[in-house]
Amino acid sequence: MKTRKRSNAPIFWGLFGAGGMLSALFGPALVFITGLAVPLGLLLPQGTMSYPKMLAFAQNFIGKGFIFAVIALFMWHAVHRIYHSLHEFGIHAGMGAKLLCYGSAFVGTVISAVVLLGVGF
Amino acid sequence: MSEQKFIEIEVLRYKPESDEAPHSEVYKVPFTDDMSVLQGAQYIKDNFDGSLTYRWSCRMAICGSCGMMINGVPKLSCETFIRDYYPNRITIEALAHFPIEKDLVVDLSGFIEKLESVQPYIIPAEKRSLDQGEYIQTPAQVQDYMQFTSCINCTLCYAACPQFGLNPDFIGPGAMALLHRYNMDSRDGGAEQRMELVASEEGVFNCSAVGYCSEVCPKHVDPANAVNINKTNAAKDYFLRFLSPKGGAK
């Protein structure tokens, strides 16, 4: 029997799946809160996303974790989808596109981790 | 008697010994309401051009040999009726994504190799001697794999799969459904051996969950489900193999 190479897709597929789940659960609500409700002053009290409140949220352990997961996993989800869509449109950009896609998610992940740790506890 | 109705059937023709490339020919076929597209092709063969080549056998959607693209959709031509297209023209072509052998006949050798590669037979979980008697299975255990036994190897799912179209090495929906049928069988212990293929670069991760394969399946096998369950299995195997002494693929 011919030997086959194991695919390393499970890593990216796992991050993609986790990000997809998270964005399905929280994405629309986040868009609504940050993009509509707060700027237009709908439903939510004044200053819901004021700087001190957001800073406190980002300094809290759970808040930090939430922000990190939402940024990083959303990005992994998005780049995986973009990479595969390129393939589906017949653009087989190969290794370069792969590096660009997953690389940008990686960089985004590192930046968000550094910044979140930087704002302290 | 009511007036004779005619339908235009446009056929993608290809004679490998003389044609550079496939081309279309249109035939005006008289039909009755009980005629299938396959019968339309037979009418053309009997009355217009005896060299028209296509596969068929059972004429009752069970042998799986009469698949073709009908107006761009992979279908069994024996269970697709001309009346449903009238008065518009019907276009029939060889199944997409396969090399054409002649006219509507495609080369299935790649698919046959894939079927073999999934080890489509029971690899006993524990060997039993003859005097231990038969393997016992409960109706519930039969239900676990029953749906995946219904495949008739018509390969409509391959003609539907955009990923197989892009990468012919992809193991694909039909063969994965068959693989899953054996993995789900309580008498079988071959899942670990089959994992090498499932988790490989030709394996399930080529699938981007389009789901069209299951939509066109004439037997409701739901191959997309078989593929996607095995993505989870392969991911588990990927991360947990370090914890177990025997791994799957290299």
Ligand code: FES
């Ligand atoms: S002729 Fe057998 S499935 Fe159509």
